[in-house]
Amino acid sequence: MTRDGARAILEQMTTSESLLRHARTVELVMEAYANKLGENIEEWAIAGLLHDADYQAYPEQHPNVIVNQLREKGEERIAHAISAHYTHWGVPYETTLDKALIACDEITGFIVACAQVRPQRLEGLGAKSVMKKLKTSGFAASVDREEVRIGAELFGVDLKEHIDFIIGVLQQHQAELQLEPLEQNEA
Numbered sequence: 001m002t003r004d005g006a007r008a009i010l011e012q013m014t015t016s017e018s019l020l021r022h023a024r025t026v027e028l029v030m031e032a033y034a035n036k037l038g039e040n041i042e043e044w045a046i047a048g049l050l051h052d053a054d055y056q057a058y059p060e061q062h063p064n065v066i067v068n069q070l071r072e073k074g075e076e077r078i079a080h081a082i083s084a085h086y087t088h089w090g091v092p093y094e095t096t097l098d099k100a101l102i103a104c105d106e107i108t109g110f111i112v113a114c115a116q117v118r119p120q121r122l123e124g125l126g127a128k129s130v131m132k133k134l135k136t137s138g139f140a141a142s143v144d145r146e147e148v149r150i151g152a153e154l155f156g157v158d159l160k161e162h163i164d165f166i167i168g169v170l171q172q173h174q175a176e177l178q179l180e181p182l183e184q185n186e187a
Contacts, residue, residue: 006046013057032169103155106147113140121179127163
């Protein structure tokens with residue numbers, strides 16, 4: 001499967017701008033980790049891009065619709081990683097890809113939420129600030145803090161270093177992701 005093919009699948013089932021941006025942010029983070037770890041960059045990026053592809057169109061069946069489509073296309077490793085990207089589903093974490101996806105999904109969304117409430121967005125955002133927000137249960141309440149903790153643990157990364165890595169990746173794409181400092185957006 002190509003990334004263009006994956007993007008076409010995503011766009012068939014997802015129209016929400018926030019979900020499309022979330023897919024893109026997780027794609028970028030997964031791609032960066034694959035590059036850092038010497039893993040298959042396209043496979044990891046596609047897993048990030050498609051992990052919530054069926055969430056908007058088939059919320060009650062998520063992630064089974066996208067997982068089945070991927071299996072039909074022979075993309076078992078990506079399908080398995082997506083089927084395991086939430087611990088409550090009880091799917092075993094067998095590969096580094098599986099562990100990376102669960103480690104990157106919730107926290108990447110949370111970091112974007114942190115950036116969106118700051119005038120400077122991603123500029124100057126660090127792990128210390130994100131960790132403080134994680135302790136505020138009312139902020140981005142839909143983010144499962146336990147999933148964030150377990151994901152980092154499964155992936156074998158220090159949470160603070162993980163957060164800083166993700167922020168660094170997102171900063172490289174802040175214009176595309178509409179996460180530039182507000183004064184730049186207004187110019």
